[in-house]
Amino acid sequence: KQEVTQIPAALSVPEGENLVLNCSFTDSAIYNLQWFRQDPGKGLTSLLLIQSSQREQTSGRLNASLDKSSGRSTLYIAASQPGDSATYLCAVRRVNTGFQKLVFGTGTRLLVSP
Amino acid sequence: DAGITQSPRHKVTETGTPVTLRCHQTENHRYMYWYRQDPGHGLRLIHYSYGVKDTDKGEVSDGYSVSRSKTEDFLLTLESATSSQTSVYFCAIGPGTGSTDTQYFGPGTRLTVL
Numbered sequence: 001k002q003e004v005t006q007i008p009a010a011l012s013v014p015e016g017e018n019l020v021l022n023c024s025f026t027d028s029a030i031y032n033l034q035w036f037r038q039d040p041g042k043g044l045t046s047l048l049l050i051q052s053s054q055r056e057q058t059s060g061r062l063n064a065s066l067d068k069s070s071g072r073s074t075l076y077i078a079a080s081q082p083g084d085s086a087t088y089l090c091a092v093r094r095v096n097t098g099f100q101k102l103v104f105g106t107g108t109r110l111l112v113s114p
Numbered sequence: 115d116a117g118i119t120q121s122p123r124h125k126v127t128e129t130g131t132p133v134t135l136r137c138h139q140t141e142n143h144r145y146m147y148w149y150r151q152d153p154g155h156g157l158r159l160i161h162y163s164y165g166v167k168d169t170d171k172g173e174v175s176d177g178y179s180v181s182r183s184k185t186e187d188f189l190l191t192l193e194s195a196t197s198s199q200t201s202v203y204f205c206a207i208g209p210g211t212g213s214t215d216t217q218y219f220g221p222g223t224r225l226t227v228l
Contacts, residue, residue: 004156034216041221041222042221042222043204043206043219043220043221043222044157044204044206044217044219045219046216046217046218049216089156089157091157099145099162099164099208100145100147100208100215100217101159101172102157102159102217104156104157104158105156106154106155106156107156
């Protein structure tokens, strides 16, 4: 059974700092991995999706990497801003499923202080 | 933002009463999903639908039923609510099983069972 773990559970940094969020998964047979952002009281928004054949994806100040063999992904946020404060979740999609079955981690709650 | 709404947004009910949550989409996506989010567990799939009247169970389906009579509506029913079903419920939609497809999430329904 695929299990997804995110460490740390919470992180507090001052504005401007670069930071890394971690995601690990137990079964390396994944189809893709996504990073989502969740604001308080709201749903999830997809930030980056990495295919199993890719090593990284970038969007603006965000960079996500994937190392399938070690079962790890990282989300790098450059020059953090207070608006980045949110919970970040990673989710893996398993191979050979007929629909998008996603297994989610429990998330990292990020607070960026001005 | 994807056109997806959930109703009600908040509900308090008593143990043993039936409860129905509604998810409505305007994107004409084929796939619809119901998740629950609990502290320490991340998001877990309850049921999903791959078309009108076509539904299947997820990993935590006990105590829940679903129905989809129209493409745009996906209903989640708790036949007899229990305190363990106190949670935040999210609906998600997706266009299909393409490798780059993501899921789009609704704003969530906070359900409290007393």
